[in-house]
Amino acid sequence: MEDRDGLIWLDGEMVEWREAKTHVLTHTLHYGMGVFEGVRAYKTDQGTAIFRLEDHTRRLHNSAKILGMKLPYTESHLNEVQRQVVRENHLESAYIRPMAFYGSEGMGLRADNLKVHVMVAAWHWGAYLGAENIEKGIRIRTSSYSRHHVNVTMCKAKANGAYMNSMLALREATAAGYDEAMLLDTQGFVAEGSGENIFIVRDGVLYTPDLTAALDGITRRTIIALANQFGIPVVEKRITRDEVYIADEAFFTGTAAEVTPIREVDDRPIGSGVRGPITERLQSTYFDLVEGRYPPLADNWIDYVEAR
Ligand code: PMP
Structure with a gap:
């Protein structure tokens, strides 16, 4: 990742990609206390546009608030930075990664003199779970790892350290030959994937776990x-894992994963084992929407990177 041409915004300045470095005593590197976002920009007929930019930046600010981290930039400032990073890297479509992290001014959990750094990078990133799986769907398995409990790490924050749990679950699933993990909460109910929310369809009704x-x-x-x-x-x-087994359809959602059908859970085919009709309709409209072709909702959620 680090050896590329391009520009990364770091603490108020555009720096050369290869120069966007930080010290080994960076506090967040040691303890994981940081917040980040994953945002996507798509090519539309009227130029490149970031999807739901304001919502992502608001979540970044809320994540920081939950962790008690003071971000030195306003939401509108960071919105413009994200547009600028896509623009200045000449990206037609992009994955955008803003992150806020503590500096190396102190070490130990008690360090209280830490500077908050903010970076925004962007690069081209295709379908996260594989292009062919957008149609074919993926095979997932229930993880042996539980999703975070609300009072262990708070689940509303998209916090760096929380992703250790995601990576353990994902590595376990892929090592066993599956594409993704399905994590249960500490009560045993379905929570989400390692980096995706989950939906199931049964008798024409869409179900998704609540946000606990x-x-x-x-x-x-x-x-x-x-x-x-x-x-x-x-x-x-609340959804149980066996409700997922007997669903007519299932799919994951995420900025990176977009809308990815699930065709098998714990070696049981979901429905007829192929992308279902409701999944397909929501998925194709999702792509229309992010690419600016679904006016009822696109007008509010599409943010062009070039001034218009
Ligand atoms: N759950 C987790 C754990 C995630 O990391 C993500 C990706 N940000 C999601 C769900 C999906 O969130 P979003 O649709 O905002 O990308």
Whole structure:
């Protein structure tokens, strides 16, 4: 990743990609106390546009607030920075990664003189779970790792350290030959994937776990809005793993994962083992929306990187 041409915004300045470095005593590197976002920009007919930029930046600020970290830039400043990074790297479509982390002014958990640094990078990143899986769907398995408990690490924050749990689960799943993990909460109910929210469809109704142990995903919110547009009932509730087994359809959502069908859970085919019709409709409208072709919702959620 580090050996590329391009520019990364770091603490108020655009720096050469290869020069965007930090010290080994960076506090966040040691203890994981930092916050980040994953945002996508898409090519639209009217230029490159960031999808739900304001919502992502607001979540970044809220994550920092939950951790008690003071971000030195306003939301509107960081919105403009993200547009600028996409623009100045001449990206037609992009994955954007803002992150706030503590500096190396002190070590130990008690360090209280730490500077908050903020960086924003962007690069081209295709389908996170594989291009062919957008149609074919993925095979997942229930993780032996539980998702965070609300009072262990708070689940509303997209915090760096929380992703150790995600990586343990993902590595376990991929080592066993699956594409992704399905994590249960500490009570045993379905929470989410390692970096995705989960939905199931049964008898025409869309179900998704409530947000107790899952991240408040922006793609999740988008799918709920699309389902509302289509008149598909949506129920947020506790879901058991066997409810997923007998679902007609299942899919993951995430900025990186977009809308990825799940075709098998714990070696049981979901429905007929192929992408289901409701998944396909929501997925194709999601791509229309992010690429600016779904005016009812695009008008509010599409943020062009070039001034218009
Ligand atoms: N859950 C987790 C744990 C995630 O990391 C992500 C990705 N940010 C999601 C869900 C999906 O969130 P979003 O749709 O906002 O990308």
